[in-house]
Amino acid sequence: MDYDVIIIGAGLGGLVCANILAEKGFHVAIFEKKAAVGGCCTSFKRRGFTFDLSVQSIGGCRAGGRVWRLLGSLGLRDRIELLPLDRAREYHFPDRTIIQYAELNTHIEYLASLFPREQAGIKKIYQVYRSLAAEIDRFPHTLSWFDPSHVEREFPSIFQYREQTLQELLDAFIQDPVLKVILGVRSPIPSCRRASSP
Ligand SMILES: Cc1cc2nc3c(=O)[nH]c(=O)nc-3n(C[C@H](O)[C@H](O)[C@H](O)COP(=O)(O)OP(=O)(O)OC[C@H]3O[C@@H](n4cnc5c(N)ncnc54)[C@H](O)[C@@H]3O)c2cc1C
Structure with a gap:
């Protein structure tokens, strides 16, 4: 049988790509080496206990968010119940527990209260995260228009940080090593959880 596109791996990335391509009329085959689909997003x-392999909560699910829009375009929004979270996660260190609030401003204020000397750096990091997230949100799905001279003007943050690692960014603004860990895993997008875990 002939296919237009072959996708290796039925994780979230492969499944979403396959759906979008199939919607556009391409004949798509996905090859998955494991017995179940879902990749890291499985349990x-x-x-007697159920363990999530990796994904515990997903950002961008609130109305207008990236995942919300994607679920809409795939016709799945009405078939998945998403529960908003107050606390997205907790990080347990030997000497303390740090909460990750799902609502971004609450989380920023909370971190600033825990690390008062780092207040300015925390605000700066989230300012960068927000501008990157906003630019990624409006990044086109196709690069057929691509003209490198537009990138600097249209996507200034992506352009500015294009060669910087997250570690370098955190080192520039944050001193506390624990705070660097927290800021390194915190997505700038509010989080939700699926209503029912498998
Ligand atoms: C510990 C941890 C926690 C995380 N927590 C979150 C979270 O809370 N929220 C969130 O949004 N994201 C989270 N992530 C990130 C999220 O899991 C990934 O971004 C996402 O699942 C990646 O999807 P993917 O399709 O790119 O890859 P994967 O999910 O890894 O899927 C790849 C698939 O390809 C298959 N495959 C590989 N090689 C072959 C081959 N040669 N032939 C056939 N099949 C093959 C694999 O079996 C797998 O099914 C977390 C990641 C980790 C590691």
Whole structure:
């Protein structure tokens, strides 16, 4: 059988790409080496407990968000119930527990209260995250228009930080190593959780 596109791996990335391409009329095949689809976004059971392999909460699910829009375009929004979270996660260190609030401004204020000396750096990091997220949100799905001279003007933050690692960015504004860990894993987008875990 002939296919227009072959996708290796039925994780979230492969499944979403396959759906979008199929919607556009391409004949798509996905090859998955495991028995189940979903990749990292699956669960397994052990001794009566269900463990998420990796994904516990997903950002961009609120009305207008990136995932909300994607679910709409795939016709899935009405078939998945998403529960908004107050606390997206907790990080347990030997000497303290740090909460990750799903609402971004609450989280920024909370971190600033825990690390008062780092207040300015925390605000700066989230300012960068927000501008990057906003630019990524409006990045076109096709690069057929691509003209490198537009990138600097249209996507100034992506252009500015294009060669910087997250570690370098955090090192420039933050001193506390624990805070760097927290800021390194915190997505700038508010989080939701699926209503029912498998
Ligand atoms: C510990 C951890 C926690 C995370 N928590 C979150 C979270 O809370 N929220 C969030 O949004 N994201 C989270 N992520 C990120 C998220 O899991 C990934 O971004 C996402 O699942 C990646 O999807 P993917 O399709 O790119 O890759 P994967 O999910 O890894 O899928 C790849 C698929 O390809 C298959 N495959 C690989 N090689 C072959 C081959 N040769 N032939 C056939 N099949 C193959 C694999 O079996 C797999 O099914 C977390 C990641 C980790 C590691």
